[in-house]
Amino acid sequence: MPIVLSDASFSYPDGSLAVDSVTLRINDGERIAIVGQNGAGKTTTVKMMNGLLKPSSGSVTVDGLATTDQTTATTARTVGYVFQNPDDQIFGSDVQGELEYMPKYLKWDAEVTEQRVGRAAKMTGIRRFLKVNPNDLPFAIKKFVAIGAILVGDCKYVILDEPTAGLDDRGLKLLNRMMDQLEAEGVAVIAITHDMRFVVDSFTRVVAMANRKIIADGSCEEVFGNDDVLSRAKLKRPEVPQLARELGLSTTALHLNAVVALIR
Numbered sequence: 001m002p003i004v005l006s007d008a009s010f011s012y013p014d015g016s017l018a019v020d021s022v023t024l025r026i027n028d029g030e031r032i033a034i035v036g037q038n039g040a041g042k043t044t045t046v047k048m049m050n051g052l053l054k055p056s057s058g059s060v061t062v063d064g065l066a067t068t069d070q071t072t073a074t075t076a077r078t079v080g081y082v083f084q085n086p087d088d089q090i091f092g093s094d095v096q097g098e099l100e101y102m103p104k105y106l107k108w109d110a111e112v113t114e115q116r117v118g119r120a121a122k123m124t125g126i127r128r129f130l131k132v133n134p135n136d137l138p139f140a141i142k143k144f145v146a147i148g149a150i151l152v153g154d155c156k157y158v159i160l161d162e163p164t165a166g167l168d169d170r171g172l173k174l175l176n177r178m179m180d181q182l183e184a185e186g187v188a189v190i191a192i193t194h195d196m197r198f199v200v201d202s203f204t205r206v207v208a209m210a211n212r213k214i215i216a217d218g219s220c221e222e223v224f225g226n227d228d229v230l231s232r233a234k235l236k237r238p239e240v241p242q243l244a245r246e247l248g249l250s251t252t253a254l255h256l257n258a259v260v261a262l263i264r
């Protein structure tokens with residue numbers, strides 16, 4: 001069962017329209033990158049997916065249930081949302097406590113809690129920091145604590161807001177490995193990102209937003225091959241496909257090995 005936004009719009013209480021009539025379907029186990037310039041409406045769109053915001057008009061359903069008919073807490077159990085800034089999410093005094101917050105709130109038994117916390121800590125590479133205060137951790141590790149706290153739950157959809165910001169190569173590898181594991185488990189990953197290299201390396205579907213609307217929804221090849229979309233969404237083509245174009249080799253090659261093969 002999917003997440004379906006149908007002509008969903010959202011206006012903030014001050015009256016400003018942030019998302020204008022967006023229609024989008026996210027299937028189980030999909031990987032989708034949502035891209036577009038600041039203020040395009042990306043964060044508002046994903047907050048509608050997990051019930052943090054309810055559409056002002058149109059509808060948002062998660063596995064067939066309208067978010068307007070459910071509490072945010074109920075929708076958020078199916079659609080996890082990892083905030084862009086871990087400091088907006090983390091409040092536990094140690095990492096273990098942070099990871100155990102949801103199980104305690106939902107009164108899971110000790111065995112299930114231990115198993116889910118262990119799995120989330122392993123997937124996010126934070127096992128050796130369980131006794132540490134998150135505020136004493138570097139930003140990148142704190143980001144993984146924030147992700148881990150969401151993965152403890154049994155979400156079918158995980159939203160990551162700017163997951164690569166502040167990550168080095170090691171963090172990026174860990175993030176990709178974690179996304180591969182989620183994909184293998186049939187969990188959909190929806191990421192908002194300004195990192196176009198991450199998009200071409202790690203996603204198959206790209207949704208581009210501009211001026212509160214979706215202006216493109218397709219494969220990386222389709223979106224990064226479309227000059228009109230790139231200019232309207234103010235996106236920069238990643239270096240490798242840009243180089244392939246400038247050398248007159250290909251308008252669709254995205255990865256270095258494809259470009260090297262063309263040169264050879």
Ligand SMILES: Nc1ncnc2c1ncn2[C@@H]1O[C@H](COP(=O)(O)OP(=O)(O)OP(=O)(O)O)[C@@H](O)[C@H]1O
Binds near residue numbers: 012013017039044
């Ligand atoms: N709490 C709010 N009150 C009023 N307007 C808001 C609020 N939050 C966002 N907006 C406005 O809604 C529009 C869409 O914002 P949104 O945060 O969804 O965009 P975004 O694409 O996620 O941007 P960014 O990449 O900067 O996070 C913007 O014009 C923004 O100024």
